[in-house]
Amino acid sequence: MPMYAALTYTRDVDWTSPEYAEEMKDYREFGQAAAAVIRGGNALYPTATATTVRVTGGKGGEVITSDGPYAETKEALTGFYLFECADLDEAVAYASRLPAAWDGAVEVRPVIEF
Numbered sequence: 687m688p689m690y691a692a693l694t695y696t697r698d699v700d701w702t703s704p705e706y707a708e709e710m711k712d713y714r715e716f717g718q719a720a721a722a723v724i725r726g727g728n729a730l731y732p733t734a735t736a737t738t739v740r741v742t743g744g745k746g747g748e749v750i751t752s753d754g755p756y757a758e759t760k761e762a763l764t765g766f767y768l769f770e771c772a773d774l775d776e777a778v779a780y781a782s783r784l785p786a787a788w789d790g791a792v793e794v795r796p797v798i799e800f
Contacts, residue, residue, distance in 0.1 A: 687770050687771065687772060688770070688771065688772075688773065688796060688797070689725065689768060689769065689770050689796070689797035689799060690768075690769045690770075690771055690774070690777035690794050690795065690796055690797060691766055691767070691768055691769075691793075691794070691795050691796075691797055692727075692766065692767040692768075692769055692777065692780070692781045692784065692792050692793070692794050693763055693765075693766050693792065693793040693794075693795070694763070694764050694765040694766065694767075694784060694786035694790065694791075694792055695761040695762065695763055695764065695786065695790045695791040695792070695793065696761060696762070696764045696765075696786045696789070696790035697761065697762075697764075697789075697790070698732050698733050698734075698761070698762035698764065699732060699764075700731065700732050701729045701764070701765075702731075709785060712785040713729075713784075713785055716783055716784055716785065719783070720767075720769075720780050720783065723769045723770050723771050723776075723780060724767055724768070724769060725768040725769065725770050726767070726768040727765065727766050727767035727768055728765060728766065729764060729765040730763065730764055730765050730766075732762070733754060733762045734754060736753075736754055737751050737752070737753060738751065738752045738753075738754065739751050740752075761790050761791060764786070764790075765786070767780075767784070768797070769781075774794065774796070777794050778794055781794045
């Protein structure tokens with residue numbers, strides 16, 4: 687069966703903070719309900735913890751790192767799920783049940799398996 691990445695875009699917050707416990711409950715409930723198709727996934731720490739990596743001059747060039755996200759946006763990539771579904775329609779149906787879809791967005795993309 688095909689695999690789909692469901693990328694969650696929400697407010698850029700620390701989901702480990704106690705103030706988000708109620709919202710995390712919704713994610714745990716989703717995880718239990720969709721366990722049959724979930725093959726992986728996790729939440730990400732806020733973008734302030736990100737390190738952006740670039741290599742100047744192409745392969746073998748100088749490695750340049752900078753603190754913070756690649757781009758500043760209202761909503762940030764805050765997590766992902768890996769679904770194994772029959773088709774895109776099924777993956778979209780599961781993505782629509784993610785709490786991120788209720789006040790943010792979920793991007794669903796097919797996974798290339800090498």
